[in-house]
Amino acid sequence: MSKTVLDVKGLNCPLPILRAKKAIKDIATGSVLEVIATDPGSVKDFDAFCRQTGNELVSQKEAGGVYTFEIKKGA
Amino acid sequence: MAATGKSMSLIVTKGTLDWAYPPFILATTAASMGLEVSMFFTFYGLTLLRKKLDLRVTTLGNAAMEMPMMGMHMAMPNLMGAMPGMESLTTTMMKNLIKKKGVASIEELRDLAVEAEIRMIGCQMTLDLFEYQPGDLIDGIELAGAATYIETATKSDINLFI
Numbered sequence: 286m287s288k289t290v291l292d293v294k295g296l297n298c299p300l301p302i303l304r305a306k307k308a309i310k311d312i313a314t315g316s317v318l319e320v321i322a323t324d325p326g327s328v329k330d331f332d333a334f335c336r337q338t339g340n341e342l343v344s345q346k347e348a349g350g351v352y353t354f355e356i357k358k359g360a
Numbered sequence: 361m362a363a364t365g366k367s368m369s370l371i372v373t374k375g376t377l378d379w380a381y382p383p384f385i386l387a388t389t390a391a392s393m394g395l396e397v398s399m400f401f402t403f404y405g406l407t408l409l410r411k412k413l414d415l416r417v418t419t420l421g422n423a424a425m426e427m428p429m430m431g432m433h434m435a436m437p438n439l440m441g442a443m444p445g446m447e448s449l450t451t452t453m454m455k456n457l458i459k460k461k462g463v464a465s466i467e468e469l470r471d472l473a474v475e476a477e478i479r480m481i482g483c484q485m486t487l488d489l490f491e492y493q494p495g496d497l498i499d500g501i502e503l504a505g506a507a508t509y510i511e512t513a514t515k516s517d518i519n520l521f522i
């Protein structure tokens with residue numbers, strides 16, 4: 286399973302979501318996009334984004350103010 | 361990504377640097393979440409469609425506006441905000457904050473809205489009223505009136521007036 290990494294550190298709402306949406310478009314169904322962000326608001330937002338778009342939020346973790354999300358592209 | 365079949369419409373009535381944000385943020389985000397989005401630009405909102413944006417913000421009449429400064433929050437009395445040069449100063453401060461905090465510029469959000477194929481409708485009456493030409497606006501703008509908006513709103517799941 287391939288993984289693409291998207292770095293949106295330093296970007297604020299709504300750019301992390303908009304960049305992620307663009308990146309997801311370019312990967313294959315079932316592939317994983319790893320998003321690295323510093324916007325604390327992105328925690329709830331990626332949750333909502335994934336629920337709404339049919340992608341799966343596989344994992345999310347925080348370390349030292351950096352948030353990492355793994356999003357698996359849905360069909 | 362599959363479209364959700366949901367849709368949203370927004371009426372955009374304000375053209376200042378601060379008030380330009382909510383409609384463009386919500387519209388681009390909704391589009392990224394699979395909603396079909398229409399924006400109807402009327403009155404001062406129509407200026408947000410001009411080719412060259414020169415958005416400004418003033419503290420006048422905005423008692424809630426405080427700027428972070430040296431660890432504090434500073435508000436400006438109306439009398440000071442009315443002095444020559446204060447609007448430029450406030451606008452520059454706001455633009456610097458926007459850049460520093462990684463917030464997108466309105467130009468950037470508008471480009472993303474165009475790219476997301478958001479339907480943008482300019483109010484024909486406003487165009488006539490303020491004597492703008494269709495050529496003053498960015499390409500791809502539909503010009504129409506209230507009935508077009510109402511028809512769009514009737515079919516939309518979310519309708520916002522900003």
